[in-house]
Amino acid sequence: MNWDRYRELFPVTERYIFVNHAGVAPLPLPTCEAIKRFAEEACRSGSVNYGRWMGIVEETRELLAEMLNASPREIAFVKNTTHGILIAANGVRWREGDNVIITDAEFPANVYPWLNLRRRGVEVRFARQSPDGRIPFEEIEKLVDERTRVISISFVEFATGFRNDLRRIGEMCRERGIIFVVDAIQGLGVIPLDVREFKIDILSSDSHKWLLGPEGIACFYCREEVLDEIDNPNLGWMSVVDEEDYLNYKLVQKGDARRFEEGSYNTMGIIALNASLKLLMEIGVDRIEGRVLGLLDILIDGLKRKGYRIISPLGSGERSGILSFVKEGVDSDGIVKMLRENGVIAACRAGYIRVSPHFYNSEGEMRRILELLP
Structure with missing residues (x-):
């Protein structure tokens, strides 16, 4: 190479x-050029090229699906990692006394959406990081009981770089009927990640780190089999079928993850991400x-x-x-x-x-x- x-x-x-790609990464030239082309087109032609832009949006959805070994029907665009985790946290049909397991080494994006559920009677349980920087599987497993609804964990921990054993956690979650949520931002784009192999139900990842994209555009994955188990907390005009039939207010949600795209796209961000993904996947x-x-x-x-x-x-x-x-x-x-x-x-x-x-x-x-x- x-x-x-x-x-x-x-x-x-x-x-x-x-x-510092675990922070905010620099943009590669192809991504910068894609942003410039979009800005120039929007400046000189307004929305005349909107149809072509939407084609790039769908191509980007397909690229993300390929990277994750998912279906494009399972991919939605959200604004950041937190946005995707909030969809999961606020979409689960909680009952008072349920619990969610996270770790005490998580970036706050994967903490506060769950802590906010305490007002609904949901217990937040913290698996402890060991002094050697690891989060042992056994520390997570021992917290699980019959009221555990969700385990939410980072692919890679932001401070230590520890890569969690997603396969083992995912297998346990699938066996016990627990929804498995992954914050993938510190690994997606630098470490292969297969949502089928790891039995991930929901995943969220912004693009501004290892994916080499801009801030403000993120990938949200929801396994098709759990789609109807997650209520849509932010239902908007683009969440429904026939969204361009503007005066027909028939509330029928789309049958795939696009139901979580509540409003207009960050089109420029998606076009930039498209260029970055093509570079990563070329390599x-x-x-x-x-x-x-x-x-x-x-x-x-x-x-x-x-x-x-x-x-x-x-x-x-x-x-x-x-x-x-x-x-x-x-x-x-x-x-x-x-x-x-x-x-x-x-x-x-x-x-x-x-x-x-x-x-x-x-x-x-x-x-x-x-x-x-x-």
């Missing part, structure tokens, strides 16, 4: 060593995973030699595109600031230095980061 050819598609490399997410883990191997080896403690679990099936680390007596915030002053864009999360390279980063950049670290 000629990674240098793809590197040329990321002008950010001319100024920075950007290793192949499996190749991207191998490339990113290989880059991180360089850092892991060098960090250990420099006396840093690796926080991210490194066991088989546990790794992701995120690597978090610390050093005793060294201020992590200060390190991230120093790196930025030297053109390296990383992050500090939960007191850890966090780096998250993508496929276009280079081995030389990893070695430069090691040179800068004390």
